[in-house]
Amino acid sequence: MKPVVAVVGRPNVGKSTLVNRIAQTSDAIVHESRGVTRDRSYHDAEWNGREFTLVDTGGIESYKSEDVFSAPIRDQALAAAEEACAILFVVDGTTGITEEDETVARILKRVRKPVFLLVNKLDNPDREDERLWEFYSLGVGDPLPVSALHGHGTGDLLDEVVALFPDEDELENDTPDDGALSIAIIGRPNAGKSSLFNKMIGSDRSIVSDVAGTTRDAIDTVVEHAGKLYRMVDTAGIRKKSTVYENIEYYSMVRGLRAIDRADVALLVIDSSTGMTEQDQKVANLAIERGCALVILLNKWDLLTSDNEREHVMESVARRLTLAPWANVLRISALTGRSIDKIWALADSAAAARATRVSTSALNRLLTDMREFGHTVVDGKRRLRMHYVTQTGTKPPTFTFFVNHTDLVSDSYRRYIENRMREAFGFKGTPIRLRFRKKEQRDDKGDK
Known part of the structure; x- marks a missing residue:
C-alpha cells in the first residue's frame, strides 16, 4: 500500500504546478485563475525508489459570504490530514500571507501530521530570504523556498518527505497472511456501501476477528462464508463515523484509494436511482489502474419501477464502463437482500481470474x-x-x-x-x- 502525500492551500498558489513537477506529469490542470482545480486529483509519484500517492486538494476556494472561508477550507484541510503521511502546505511567496493562508494554518496546527510549509514562486534563489521571514508568523514550522515552475527546492523537499514514510517491509506485512480474500467496497457517498457491508457480515455470518488495518482507526473485518475467509477492507463510512467530515467526496476517494491498494477484489457500488456517473467511472478506473479485480453492483435496483428506468441504468453502465467490459455486473438491493449471496461467488471468480497463470x-x-x-x-x-x-x-x-x-x-x-x-x-x-x-x-x- 502506498503512502499518501496531500497538497493543500488556497487557489492559485501553484499546487497543480507542484503536483505536475513531483509526479513528472502534466495532467493536473494549471491556469492563472482561482479555483480551476475543482475535482480532487490523484497521481502516482516516486522518489529515490519509494512510490507514493500524491493528492491535489484543488478547490479550496473562498465563497463571497459572511462565513468567508471556514467550510470549504476546513473540510479540505482536515480531510487531507486524515489519511496523509505528510502534508505540503503551499503559499504564494510573491503575494505574502492572506487571510485564507492563516485559516489553513490554524487548522493544520491542530492536526498531528508532519506539515511542510512551502513558499512557492520564489524563482530567484538569491533573493528568497527576503520573502521568507513573514511566513514564520503562520506558526506551522520553518518556511521552505521552492519554485514549482523551475523545480528549485523540490529535490531536498522530497528527500525529507520520503524519509517520513514507514518502512516498505512494514507496509507489506501490515495485512496478516491468513489466506483470506481481501474485498473492498468502494463507490460514491450514499450509494449504499454501509448497508451492503452490514448485510454481507450480517447475523448469518460468522465474524472471525477484527484486524487493525493500515489506515489509522480503520478496521478490517474478517468473516467466514461457506467455509472460506474474507477480509472486508475498510473504506469511507463503512465502519464508523470517525469525523464529521467523512462523507465529503475527497475523504471518500482517499479512503477508497487506500482500500483498493490493499484489496484483491473491489466491489463498486452504484446507486441505480441515478445510474453510473462520471465519478463512478473515475473510481472504477482507479481500481483498474491499481490492478484490482472488479465487480459492479447496481444497488437500489428495487427502486426502479419501469423498463425505461432499468434500460437507462444499463445504458449508463455500458457507456461509462468502456475500460472494463470484462467486469461482471450484478443487480442488487442491500435493503431487501436481493442477490447479496451471489456477490461472494462473483468475488471468488474475479479473484481466481486475477491469479490466473497461462503456460x-x-x-x-x-x-x-x-x-x-x-x-x-x-x-x-x-x-x-x-x-x-x-x-x-x-x-x-x-x-x-x-x-x-x-x-x-x-x-x-x-x-x-x-x-x-x-x-x-x-x-x-x-x-x-x-x-x-x-x-x-x-x-x-x-x-x-
Whole structure:
C-alpha cells in the first residue's frame, strides 16, 4: 500500500504546478485563475525508489459570504490530514500571507501530521530570504523556498518527505497472511456501501476477528462464508463515523484509494436511482489502474419501477464502463437482500481470474494463430512482428511481448490483442497488463 502525500492551500498558489513537477506529469490542470482545480486529483509519484500517492486538494476556494472561508477550507484541510503521511502546505511567496493562508494554518496546527510549509514562486534563489521571514508568523514550522515552475527546492523537499514514510517491509506485512480474500467496497457517498457491508457480515455470518488495518482507526473485518475467509477492507463510512467530515467526496476517494491498494477484489457500488456517473467511472478506473479485480453492483435496483428506468441504468453502465467490459455486473438491493449471496461467488471468480497463470506454450500458440490469421500494423516499409510472449506476473495477469518495433504498437492494436487473449483464456472480472519489449535482431554482417 502506498503512502499518501496531500497538497493543500488556497487557489492559485501553484499546487497543480507542484503536483505536475513531483509526479513528472502534466495532467493536473494549471491556469492563472482561482479555483480551476475543482475535482480532487490523484497521481502516482516516486522518489529515490519509494512510490507514493500524491493528492491535489484543488478547490479550496473562498465563497463571497459572511462565513468567508471556514467550510470549504476546513473540510479540505482536515480531510487531507486524515489519511496523509505528510502534508505540503503551499503559499504564494510573491503575494505574502492572506487571510485564507492563516485559516489553513490554524487548522493544520491542530492536526498531528508532519506539515511542510512551502513558499512557492520564489524563482530567484538569491533573493528568497527576503520573502521568507513573514511566513514564520503562520506558526506551522520553518518556511521552505521552492519554485514549482523551475523545480528549485523540490529535490531536498522530497528527500525529507520520503524519509517520513514507514518502512516498505512494514507496509507489506501490515495485512496478516491468513489466506483470506481481501474485498473492498468502494463507490460514491450514499450509494449504499454501509448497508451492503452490514448485510454481507450480517447475523448469518460468522465474524472471525477484527484486524487493525493500515489506515489509522480503520478496521478490517474478517468473516467466514461457506467455509472460506474474507477480509472486508475498510473504506469511507463503512465502519464508523470517525469525523464529521467523512462523507465529503475527497475523504471518500482517499479512503477508497487506500482500500483498493490493499484489496484483491473491489466491489463498486452504484446507486441505480441515478445510474453510473462520471465519478463512478473515475473510481472504477482507479481500481483498474491499481490492478484490482472488479465487480459492479447496481444497488437500489428495487427502486426502479419501469423498463425505461432499468434500460437507462444499463445504458449508463455500458457507456461509462468502456475500460472494463470484462467486469461482471450484478443487480442488487442491500435493503431487501436481493442477490447479496451471489456477490461472494462473483468475488471468488474475479479473484481466481486475477491469479490466473497461462503456460508459455499456450500463449505462443495463440501468438502463432494471430500471426497467421490476425491483422498487424504497418508503417511504410516497417511491419510489426511479434516474436514471442510469456507471462511475467499475476494479480493482475501480466504478459510481455517481444516485438521488433515497440512504437508500432498502437492503442487499437493493444485492444485487439487483449480481446483475443480474453477470448482464449477468459480473465473475466480482472484487468490484464500487456508489456511490449524490443527484441533485437542479429545481423550477420553488422553484428560482431
